[in-house]
Amino acid sequence: MSGTPELTQAYWSLEASRPAYERAGGFYDGTVSEFHASPRVQRLLQKYRLRDMDSFNFAHIPVDAVADKLYINNLTSGVSAVDAVIEDIWDVNELGLEAPILHRNVCKFGDAYVFVWPSADADGEDITGVDMIVEDPVSVRVFYDLVNPRKKTHAIKSWCEGQGAERTTYAFMYYPDRVERYAYKGRVTKSDKGQDKWEPYTADGQEAVIENPLGFVPFYHFRTDRPYGVPEHINAYGPQLTLNKLVTSHVSTIDYQSFPQRYTLAEAGTTGPNYQQGEVDPFSPEDADSDPESMGTASQLEADPATVWELFNVREAGQFDAADAAVFLEPFDRYIKAMSQTTSTPFHEFDSTGDAVSGESRRQTNEAFYSKVSARQMSIGFTWGQLFVDVLGFLGLDVDRVDTVWRPVVPAESLTDVESLNLKRALGVPDEVLLIEMGYAATQVANWRTASVVDATGPVVAIEDDPTMTSDSDQVSEPTE
Known part of the structure; x- marks a missing residue:
């Protein structure tokens, strides 16, 4: 094959x-x-x-x-x-x-x-x-x-x-x-x-x-x-x-x-580098042959408190925003x-x-x-x-x-939601179904079936054997996540 x-x-x-x-x-x-x-x-x-x-x-x-x-x-x-x-x-x-x-x-x-x-x-x-x-x-x-x-x-x-x-x-x-x-x-x-x-x-x-x-x-x-x-x-x-x-x-x-x-502007009339022959280039690392992007080389200018930068042939210094x-x-x-x-x-x-x-x-x-x-x-x-x-x-x-x-x-939470549930109950919807609509788990509702949860004059009364529910659905046992 x-x-x-x-x-x-x-x-x-x-x-x-x-x-x-x-x-x-x-x-x-x-x-x-x-x-x-x-x-x-x-x-x-x-x-x-x-x-x-x-x-x-x-x-x-x-x-x-x-x-x-x-x-x-x-x-x-x-x-x-x-x-x-x-x-x-x-x-x-x-x-x-x-x-x-x-x-x-x-x-x-x-x-x-x-x-x-x-x-x-x-x-x-x-x-x-x-x-x-x-x-x-x-x-x-x-x-x-x-x-x-x-x-x-x-x-x-x-x-x-x-x-x-x-x-x-x-x-x-x-x-x-x-x-x-x-x-x-x-x-x-x-x-x-x-x-x-x-x-x-x-x-x-x-x-x-x-x-x-x-x-x-x-x-x-x-x-x-x-x-x-x-x-x-x-x-x-x-x-x-x-x-x-x-x-x-x-x-x-x-x-x-x-x-x-930052930047510097050269003085008018000057050409070439901003330092005279024999002077130190303040922007160059000590080792001129080293990689200028290397973290191991340092500029001659130090940004320490009270230090003074000496720039030669520079008219103005500034920075970009x-x-x-x-x-x-x-x-x-x-x-x-x-x-x-x-x-x-x-x-x-x-x-x-x-x-x-x-x-x-x-x-x-x-x-x-x-x-x-x-x-x-x-x-x-x-x-x-x-x-x-x-x-x-x-x-x-x-x-x-x-x-x-x-x-x-959308669990029933507001007063308007409860009024809607009351209307459904008046039309014959079982209390068990209404409680599930309110967001309660079916297992929790099943545990309440033999107990009185609300006064009989309230919107939801004691949940006992309801004549509208079939015998098969009375004892629903369900998996929950």
Whole structure:
């Protein structure tokens, strides 16, 4: 068995997508350097190591602002026995810790994946559950049917080990019924012979093609768009590059503000050096043959208190004014505001020192941001539900759906919010649902169900068995992050 056309197509599709993901990660981490149109300026910055300075990174804020709102209260099927299994799977796979990483990667890259595979006992004979592993899109890519783009056809995971002549590239192709495993010695090329260099991988003692017992492609694609996502901060790239340029340019002028650039003007009628023959050149190092830029050579002029500088044939001395800091700082704020506008991220996420805006005004101002977060919750929550429906089916539990219950994007806090909840309660919405809308975790609400939390005359009364709630949802046990 050698490489197939589908393998090479999948590999190069993954390879072509990597630069964009790496660029997104670079902007999030603040490792993208500024751009200067002038080669001379670039050389100057490199000479004084200003290009190595850590950037003032604001591009991560649009990512974190959304990711921080993606907090799962619980996953529920509506059947308490099934929910207990969901909670066990969640806890065993440490998804309380892994899910926030996954959600941040979705916002950072636009795409992220969860790999699902059966877990077995020590003997490897009996399946005891499933393993779930968060994967990033740099090494994984899922492909879809051209006729039905909602249907996964296959997926590839590829990575490299070793360097130079010892370099090996691995590529595993995942289908609903099988996994094809390949290895490539050396650097992968696009030549016609490159396909033939993919060899079956059997170094771990298994066959090159192994069975997929799940019956479905074991990668679940979390994304901000379809078929593939877009980073939340993609529109922050331009403003961030400009901020980097402003910062490094400003820093390069700080030395001149602390130690101004000075000059001397020659006396009229004099020519050549500003000293007579046999006199000491005050601006030269003692060793005239030494490198004038060397830190080991010193000028004859000393900047000590009470010293007098003797300059010959000099009419006037002065200094140049350094660039005004406002030239850099004023546009700095404007580009941060541009980043806020282009990414639909509230400005207070970038600057928490401004005037506080709360209540209905803040909600209206941030409406575009809240809509974006709600869209992410819908997309990511659907994929979580799809994942658990398939996993539960593999474990022999037939469920129609699993719902993701998110912490509210805007918890009910103001008097207007409470009045709205009272109206919903009057219309028959259960108290349990109202408390979750207020931002309380479902587990916390479940613990309150047998206790009286508010006087019966108040807006929210004792939460006991509510006739509007079904028996299955009365004892929801959910994983929390």
